[in-house]
Amino acid sequence: MKRILVTGGAGFIGANFVRLVLDEHPDTFVLNLDVLTYAGNLENLKGYTDNPIHVFVKGDICDADLVANLIDEHKIEAIVNFAAESHVDRSLVEPGVFIETNVKGTLTLLKIALDKKLERFLQVSTDEVYGSLGADGFFTETTPLSPNSPYSASKASADMLVAAFGHSWGLPYNITRCSNNYGPFQFPEKMIPLMINNALNDKALPIYGDGLYVRDWLYVYDHCTAIWNVLTQARAGTIYNIGGNNEKTNLEVVRLILDRLNKPESLIRHVKDRPGHDRRYAIDSSKVMRELGWKPTVTFEEGINKTIDWYLANTDWLNHVVSGQYQQYYEDMYSGR
Ligand code: NAD
Ligand code: TYD
Numbered sequence: 001m002k003r004i005l006v007t008g009g010a011g012f013i014g015a016n017f018v019r020l021v022l023d024e025h026p027d028t029f030v031l032n033l034d035v036l037t038y039a040g041n042l043e044n045l046k047g048y049t050d051n052p053i054h055v056f057v058k059g060d061i062c063d064a065d066l067v068a069n070l071i072d073e074h075k076i077e078a079i080v081n082f083a084a085e086s087h088v089d090r091s092l093v094e095p096g097v098f099i100e101t102n103v104k105g106t107l108t109l110l111k112i113a114l115d116k117k118l119e120r121f122l123q124v125s126t127d128e129v130y131g132s133l134g135a136d137g138f139f140t141e142t143t144p145l146s147p148n149s150p151y152s153a154s155k156a157s158a159d160m161l162v163a164a165f166g167h168s169w170g171l172p173y174n175i176t177r178c179s180n181n182y183g184p185f186q187f188p189e190k191m192i193p194l195m196i197n198n199a200l201n202d203k204a205l206p207i208y209g210d211g212l213y214v215r216d217w218l219y220v221y222d223h224c225t226a227i228w229n230v231l232t233q234a235r236a237g238t239i240y241n242i243g244g245n246n247e248k249t250n251l252e253v254v255r256l257i258l259d260r261l262n263k264p265e266s267l268i269r270h271v272k273d274r275p276g277h278d279r280r281y282a283i284d285s286s287k288v289m290r291e292l293g294w295k296p297t298v299t300f301e302e303g304i305n306k307t308i309d310w311y312l313a314n315t316d317w318l319n320h321v322v323s324g325q326y327q328q329y330y331e332d333m334y335s336g337r
Contacts (some may be wrong), residue, residue, distance in 0.1 A: 004031045004231070005076045007061050007109070010034040012186045013124070015044035015322040017082065017224045022048055025228070029053050031074045033067070034083065035060045038325055043317055044185045052071055061105035068112050072165050078120040079113055080231060081106060087189055088128075088151045089333060092275060095150035102154035103135030103161070110165045117295050121173045122231050123162045127216070127241065128152035129177060132278035139177070140284045141239045163239075172236035179243040179283045182303065183220030184310040188322060189329065191215075192304075195254050196311045197318060199263045206334055209273035211251035214280040218244035219303035222296040229292040242293070243283025246300040253304075 004021075008014040009032035021028050034040045036058055042049065049056055055074065059066045061083045070076070083105060085091065085098045106123065113121045130139040131146030147156040165171040182192040195205050226242040234240065251268075258265055288294045298306065311318060 002027060003031075003075055003077045003202065005031045005033060005067075005071060005074075005079045005129050007033050007079065010036060010040040010042055010044055010056070011082060011086070012039070012044070013125070013181055013220055014082035015041075015185050016183065016220045016295045017080070017227060018045060018054065019048060020221065020224045020228065022051065022054055027055060030055070030073070031070060031076060033059050033061065033070065037048060037085070039086065039187050039196055039327075041187075041321060043320060062100060062108050064108050064112060066107065068116070068294045071112060071116050071118070074120065076116075078118055078122065078231065079109055080122045080124065080227065081109055082124045084155070085151070088149045089189070089274065091149055091154070095154075098154040099149050102151075103139055103157045106158040107161055110161060110171065114165060114169055114171050117126075119172060120164065120231065120236065121171055122227065123159060123175045124227065125159050125177045125243050126152065126155050127177050127179045127243065127281050127283050128278065129156040129159055129280075130268035133280040133282055135280070138282045138284035139241060141177075141241055141287055146208050147280055166237050173237070174230050174234050175239045176230055176285075177239065177241050178223050178226070179216040179218050179281055181223050184256055184314070185317075186220070188318065188326070191250065192253065192257070192307065193311065195257050196308060197322060198260070199257055199261045199267060200311070202263070202267070204269040205254055205258070206271040206337065207250055208256060208271060208277060211254070211268075211270065212249050213277060214247050214282065215253075216243045216247045216282045217248060217253070217300055217303070218242065218296065219298050219306070222298065225297070226288055226292075226294045229288070229294045233292050240288040241283045241285055242288055243285045244293075244296050244300065245283075245285065247280075247282050248300065256301075256304055257308065260305065269326075271334070282331050
């Protein structure tokens, strides 16, 4: 597949994926469709936009006419769908837009992919569709879907629609379900960049509840290489879990960040918990490793160091994204907690 439509390619993971494709697979043409919500940022693509193999279009995945025309115009062969509302906390405040983009937007893309007989539809999903684990065990590809937040419910709905298009009409699809990502260009509403930003500014680090919630962290570059392998090697109709085998409690992660930045642990502040907070996520990635030869390139310790270095070297990027709307978001989310 040489001509792909990447949706949400100005967001955190999408932009990292576009960069990977242009850097490492320059025989691929990328059409990047992103509506540029608060999370979409053309600065994430700096140095990559003025390029004959990467065309950026500002637009909505729910706009069927626009998407269909773009696919014809650019002779697109496959779609990689990153576009989404992606933050659990926001979904607990305003779930409607999660249904619009994550469910209806995906449905719009699916209909067009079928109509245009595209070679592949790759849905970028999340381990959160499986719900929450207790102290033991891992999510596998056959774990039943049991989403708990409006965000994960919208992603599970989209996954089911994708599989239904495959089952009913033979749409050649893949679904990837990845654990928590971290790395360059992540918007500082998510835990790791929020904590780095607060620590850099000597602000309190808000830990929800007891801080013993566990996430299985994966460096974003490694997620992107897995998606590339699935896109280029996987059989149609297959689902792959992707994870780093890096389970950490939130407190462990925050302590590492403080240590690396030479900041005191007294900055940690336990605040009111997230409603319905999933206790633990952990991914069994053996299928993608065995079948597609994928493996992560960095350990968590290496990845977090690279990430902190990136935020230290890119204070302009950080200052731009935390100005304006972000201040209001932060005020609304954390005051009174
Ligand atoms: P993000 O919020 O940083 O980026 C989402 C991008 O989608 C933004 O650029 C935004 O402008 C764009 N977008 C939103 N609505 C759109 C619409 N209607 N039309 C076109 N573009 C639209 O999210 P992210 O963290 O990069 O996540 C990307 C994908 O990966 C999502 O589908 C998410 O569910 C999935 N995922 C994320 C993680 C994680 O840890 N961040 C883990 C597993 C899976
Ligand atoms: P987040 O980055 O929002 O990802 P997700 O909820 O999709 O896993 O949160 C990661 C973990 O960090 C999760 O257990 C919630 C917790 N968290 C905090 O304790 N404080 C915060 O300010 C944020 C944003 C998250």
